[in-house]
Structures are given as structure tokens and as C-alpha cells.
Amino acid sequence: MSESTRHFETLTIHGERMAGTHSSGDPVVYPKEGSTIFRMGEDENVGPIYTRHDNPNRQQLETMLALLEGGEACAAFASGMAASSAILQSLRPGDHLLIPLDLYHGVRTLARDLLKPWNLAVDAVDMTDPVKVKKAIRPETKMVWMETPSNPLLQITDIEAITSICRERGILTVVDNTWPSPILQRPIELGTDLVLHSTSKYIGGHSDLLGGAVIARSAEGLFESIRKNQSVSGAVPSPDDCWLMLRSIRTLPWRMRGHDEHAMQVARYLAGHPAVSGVFYPGLEDHPGYKIARRQMDGFGGMLSFLVKGDRAATKRVFLGSKLIIPATSLGGVESLWEHRIRSEGPKSETPENLIRLSVGLEHPDDLIQDISQALKRV
Numbered sequence: 264m265s266e267s268t269r270h271f272e273t274l275t276i277h278g279e280r281m282a283g284t285h286s287s288g289d290p291v292v293y294p295k296e297g298s299t300i301f302r303m304g305e306d307e308n309v310g311p312i313y314t315r316h317d318n319p320n321r322q323q324l325e326t327m328l329a330l331l332e333g334g335e336a337c338a339a340f341a342s343g344m345a346a347s348s349a350i351l352q353s354l355r356p357g358d359h360l361l362i363p364l365d366l367y368h369g370v371r372t373l374a375r376d377l378l379k380p381w382n383l384a385v386d387a388v389d390m391t392d393p394v395k396v397k398k399a400i401r402p403e404t405k406m407v408w409m410e411t412p413s414n415p416l417l418q419i420t421d422i423e424a425i426t427s428i429c430r431e432r433g434i435l436t437v438v439d440n441t442w443p444s445p446i447l448q449r450p451i452e453l454g455t456d457l458v459l460h461s462t463s464k465y466i467g468g469h470s471d472l473l474g475g476a477v478i479a480r481s482a483e484g485l486f487e488s489i490r491k492n493q494s495v496s497g498a499v500p501s502p503d504d505c506w507l508m509l510r511s512i513r514t515l516p517w518r519m520r521g522h523d524e525h526a527m528q529v530a531r532y533l534a535g536h537p538a539v540s541g542v543f544y545p546g547l548e549d550h551p552g553y554k555i556a557r558r559q560m561d562g563f564g565g566m567l568s569f570l571v572k573g574d575r576a577a578t579k580r581v582f583l584g585s586k587l588i589i590p591a592t593s594l595g596g597v598e599s600l601w602e603h604r605i606r607s608e609g610p611k612s613e614t615p616e617n618l619i620r621l622s623v624g625l626e627h628p629d630d631l632i633q634d635i636s637q638a639l640k641r642v
């Protein structure tokens with residue numbers, strides 16, 4: 264591949280097509296392959312046979328995601344949680360897993376509650392401090408799960424520092440790269456073994472697709488178990504979803520640029536607002552992870568959280584007081600969403616009751632700031 268085709272703007276448009284051979288009359292946009300079964304021939308190793316095992320649209324999406332993350336292989340799933348399950352189910356009973364203190368609550372519930380019969384030993388550790396991670400490692404530690412920036416506190420983990428600690432000890436590393444997307448952060452380049460995505464977020468980008476993916480540094484070893492899980496458990500995305508996901512990816516670099524630019528403007532505005540007592544955005548110079556984020560990311564992303572100067576009721580008034588920003592869960596779409604996060608995380612949530620998480624969309628930032636300004640008057 265020539266140097267110029269490595270640019271994300273080029274790769275996201277042509278990536279999965281560049282490796283193949285082309286003939287005149289080929290469609291420029293791949294067709295959706297709706298057949299669940301495929302004719303068998305002489306050669307037993309050729310082609311898809313059944314769509315749960317393989318499908319041309321899924322292959323195209325997987326090729327693209329592996330290219331973007333710089334991995335050897337990718338397995339696409341029906342959701343980010345299905346992808347997370349496949350990773351955790353590659354562990355064995357008695358294996359020890361380290362997760363961050365702050366991470367997407369669904370992954371915490373999966374590791375601690377749903378997989379209880381799996382008998383994993385799970386410890387949560389402050390991943391912003393590599394010394395604490397080192398101390399939490401036991402002889403039976405098999406995997407360290409990172410999420411950076413983390414959900415919902417936007418904590419930053421030094422991926423290189425943690426992966427080098429783990430590599431010396433033969434421990435596998437995973438980074439949930441949903442929030443930055445490969446456009447802003449590429450964990451495999453920083454040493455990790457696996458990258459997880461909820462493609463329902465920035466990669467899908469329009470709040471109308473659910474999906475997940477695991478991208479692996481090596482197609483061998485651990486990834487083989489993930490691939491088997493995908494094909495046997497069968498939590499696979501439909502060909503239509505893969506087709507749409509690939510279409511969304513064509514504009515990913517441009518969308519990420521807009522999310523990143525707008526979030527910075529909104530974060531600066533919030534940081535100076537008298538009704539706000541804290542802003543969590545790694546692009547602000549006083550964020551504790553700012554220097555690491557600058558080093559390991561190509562932008563700070565479109566997600567931020569802030570604390571309303573008030574109680575739970577005041578926070579709820581602000582949350583429901585927006586006119587443009589939609590009060591809804593999830594993130595990564597073109598439209599701005601915000602969320603009174605404690606409501607979504609349930610009774611066990613440790614998220615501050617006055618925290619609002621904001622997914623900054625692609626609307627004009629002046630309009631977003633105007634909306635936030637009028638909503639904050641409700642404090």
C-alpha cells in the first residue's frame with residue numbers, strides 16, 4: 264500500500280476494496296448479500312457457506328475495521344456487548360481480570376454478574392496510575408481491560424505504560440476504543456493485543472445501527488477463540504447492518520474532526536460557566552490526563568461530562584431543559600445528546616448525581632452553546 268493510501272480519509276473510502284482484484288462492470292458500491300446460504304463446490308475451503316459463519320458484507324466490514332485499527336483480523340458482532348462477551352468468554356474459570364474503576368457500566372455488569380458462573384476473579388483498579396495496576400496484578404492475572412477516555416468520567420489511561428507492564432508478564436491487554444474511534448486513537452500501535460468497539464457509536468455515527476467488533480493484533484491465539492465464539496454463539500450483525508456500517512465509515516474521519524472541534528469549544532464554555540462546578544474533558548489543559556491524551560490521541564474526541572452546581576433535582580431540570588440537545592442515552596451520533604448519567608446506570612451507580620454526560624454532535628457549536636446556556640439557567 265502506498266504512503267498516500269494510509270491516510271484515513273482515503274482508507275475509509277477505499278480501504279476494503281484496495282486489496283481485491285477488479286474487473287470492468289464491477290459495482291462501485293458492494294451489493295447487500297441477503298442469501299443466508301451459499302452454493303458449495305469442489306474446493307472445501309472456498310467461500311462462505313452459511314451466513315452465521317461468514318458473509319461477504321461482514322467480511323468487507325471486518326477488513327475495513329482491521330485496516331483502520333492496524334490489526335491482522337477483526338470479528339464483527341451484533342453489539343458492543345456481544346463483542347465484549349466474546350472477549351471475556353475467551354478467559355477460563357479462575358482467571359483474574361483487571362478492569363478500570365471507571366468504565367462502561369455494562370462491561371462491569373457482564374464481568375462481575377453475568378459471567379459469575381464462569382468464575383472469573385475480577386478486580387477494579389485505578390488505571391490512571393500504572394503503579395496501582397502493577398500492584399493489582401496476581402500470578403493468575405490473564406487480562407487487563409482498559410477504557411480510555413473512560414465512561415463517564417473521561418479518565419485517561421496510559422496505554423503504552425500499561426501494555427508494557429502486561430507484556431513483560433504475558434498478560435493480555437484490551438482497549439475499549441469506542442469513544443475515540445481509530446481516527447483519534449489506535450491502541451494496537453501502542454502495544455495492545457485487542458481493540459473493542461461498540462460500532463453503535465461513532466463508527467455507525469447516526470444512532471440507527473447496533474454493532475460491535477473485536478480487532479486483534481494477531482489472527483492467531485486468542486483471536487481464534489473469539490472467531491469461534493462469533494461463529495458458534497452467533498451474535499453476528501446482519502448483512503444490511505454491515506453494509507450500512509461500511510457506508511457510515513466513509514465519513515468517519517470528517518465526523519470525528521467535527522465532534523472533536525465542537526467538543527473543545529463546548530468544554531471551554533462550560534469550564535467558564537458559574538453554574539458548573541467541574542468539566543471532564545481531556546482536551547482541557549488542567550485535566551489530569553491531558554499530557555497522556557495529547558501523546559496517545561490525535562484529538563480529544565466528542566464526549567465530555569460536567570457537574571452542575573446543584574443537587575440531583577437541579578441537574579434533572581437542566582437535563583430536561585434543553586431545546587436542541589436531545590435528552591437520551593448513547594453517543595457518537597451526528598445529533599448532540601446528553602444524559603443525566605446516574606439515571607441510566609441504575610441503583611448501583613457511583614456516578615455523581617449532578618453529572619451530565621454530553622455527546623457533542625455536528626450541529627453548529629454556537630447553537631449548542633446557546634442551548635446549554637438557556638438550560639443552565641434552570642439550576
Ligand code: PLP
Binds near residue numbers: 343367
Ligand atoms: N463500550 C462503551 C464505551 C460503550 O459506551 C458502550 C455502550 O454504550 C458499549 C461498550 C456497549 O456497546 P453496545 O451498546 O453496542 O452493546
